[in-house]
Amino acid sequence: MQKPLGTVISTDDSPTTLKYAFVLDEGSPVKKGQFIQTTSEEGIVFGYVSEITRANRYFERAESVAEYERENPISTHFPIKSWEYAIAEVRVLGRMEKRGEHYFQSRVSLPPSPGTKVIEADETLLKDFVGFVPNGLMLGKLQNHEVEAKIDMTRLFQKHLAILAMSGAGKSHLASVMLEELLDRPKEHGRVATVIIDIHGEYSGFKQDPTYGRKIRVINGKDITIPFRRLNSRMLSSWFSVPPAGQNELNKLLREMRTQEKNERQLFSVNDLIKRVETSSISKNIKDALMRPLYELRSINLITQSKENPKLRQQVLPGEMLVLDLSDLDDMRKKKVIVSYIADRLFRLRAKNEIPPTFFLVEEAHNFAPEKAKAAHNPSKSIIEKIAREGRKFGLALGVVSQRPVNLSTTTLSQCNTHILLRVTNPNDLKHIEESAEGIDSRMARSITSLKVGEGIIVGEAVRYPIFVEIRDRKSRKIEKGRPLHEQAIAYESEAKKSDEEQDEELEAFL
Template structure:
């Protein structure tokens, strides 16, 4: 009814068509125009403030819908609408097959959940998601890590090799079956996955890990060490490093971090002390001691290797990620490791936006985002603070999975980093309930709202209750600790360094 355009129209409802549902109108003689209901309004002239009809208080109620046109389904394809629908034409509920075709839901093989308001499975294309990168963005408590694990489960079942940078040890629980969820409704069955947990920390700091993560620390080049140093390291400090290694290489000896530190101490420049502090931090962590971890072990098809950063000071995590991903990317370019996907949880700590902090890992992650597709290395970035994540990386992610975001800065960041982000879409994102995600980009033809399916594996990111019945304090049964496997680790890691107060505060707020 009223004025219509090729982009939207209003219609009078005889039945129920809730906000977010899909409708169809005949376009021409055979094709259907598909649209989504964006707004629903209800009115009754008997209760109008301008004209109250006292003789007929039960005047007929009218329900109007505003529908946004998605396109015209023609010959199995979705085309742009060229002409508006005719006022007076009947509007019908769109059938499932038409919705699937119009939204591109039938093209994928990664089952994410059910289309909001329908029992239609929403699937993403695995190759497109891995090769063209993906981001999962949400505020704390909206189901960000839970949704990420759903995506990872699907990738593992498709045989994709995963390397997960896990700051809080949330993903180790993927080894175990889930016991809670609407499994029948979403047509899933609980199961565990092949997961190996690596830790850069000492065995005392991370006894739950399956294996230590160690690098070959012998005869490192100045370029390799420089890539691990924070971005705020000065040119003078880098000069001391290059000079020290140049001397050691000229002597023709076998050297490690201790020898580099000793040689740097002989330098007359005052800049040496800042450099020595960074090098001693790496040496104290023990990351270069013991047997090096094989890069080929970290990317195995259908398996997840989790780099658990628990017990590692925040200022060193970026250095470790920089070294690990640099080595892995070089090995992948030479075909020495399997293709796969790198998953970066709490990405704002490892690829911060300019002005939000610095991290040694930023350059290599930017490189993977820009060039990884050519070499078969995908990227999945996950963050609760979109405004603090490097926009160059976010813009390289072709698939966006967005849960509830309410912070104005974060919403502005989404608008800048995601193509086609409109003010209406921002309002939708602000109102998303927990466990519901909006899919933007990728092979999906139109942004869709999805009720995320239950995890098949156990969720390890549940918040710890603070206000409770106090049973643990009274000697009652407390929450069970995380299961620990046999300690298979063999390392000579040194004592853990104390964490700076600022880094500790950020870590608490993040958890």
């Protein structure tokens, strides 16, 4: 049975069909942000505690309080405790009707009567209201309730997901929790493949994990290679802005070389391509224009004669995870080219159904799909935006993680129909989030600044109502990149000291 919490009261402007207030029973554990229910002639009226006020007659008049407190505290004269009471204000969310095993929401046309009892929210009703499902991804606990937040995978991913928060708020932690859920998911529930662009090498720890390790493949950035036969002028132009006049010529040459590869079993490199351009009959202007992108292509050292790594067709598998750990690469341009290539391949392979439905998670997404940058300077921007716009048709779900939402492409962000927001304090970022996340009001946006590490708000497609969630602990092994500063400082000084001592010893031995 659900606990009684209080009684609906009559105020100047409530109860109405939109809001009411109730006075809390003594010791009643009601909290701001809690879901509660009461009844009207229509049935269950479901609501949300939007604020709590406390009052006490004895403290209403400032001058008498001041007067008493000058001599002795009021509590020594009067039974003040027994005059304290609390009032909860409730936003009415809907009428909930039970049909079969589940509850369905409909509109409220009658307010609850003053005097009606308010009780705790029924667990099944609460889950149905928010849209939690038994085989959903368990990300944590619904705040103020003992209810697991099990988010429907399809609703979470189908129309893309953005995880936004300031640095250190727990984005990667949350992403890892989500990945554990995907890896744990049984076949019967429908498993997706996961591909991660891991910028800081945070996800490679999964490989060492005894439970998850066998489902993980980690590929280091410097080992990523693209075979020459995959090159085409469309790709090259998106990476290095090949002038339009050169694209046709380049395409012709590449096609020629591919045919030769096939028929004569010859292998080519970027150098061979450069030579062909040099010796071809293309006009000098175009030739010159083509050289810059070709030299750039050569300098990032990514194209090989035939070696392909990763082999997406074989390595993107249901219920498994492919981590592209780019933390060993310094060259930002190379990282962008890699992300562009992988995203493009995933899109194409998925469109042809050659890989399973896939969740493509991009960390530091503002670097790969920045708001302010022409596509030419940002090899990966247009393809990420394309996945954001069209990926859903093909079962390719995008997950973007960013600590700089302001710098993240608005096209991408607006296509992410679910936002998970952790702590954010920068006013520009907050404003941007408020504008781009549907269903987030200014009241909620304000509470984003007071979230603690590990607390988040989920809004959008994945839930029927914005909720606060306490993200659960990780089950998998975590690798810390970088020790805490004080430990590094101690290690540094003790090493320095040792070498001083060693020097002294050496000197003594010499003398």
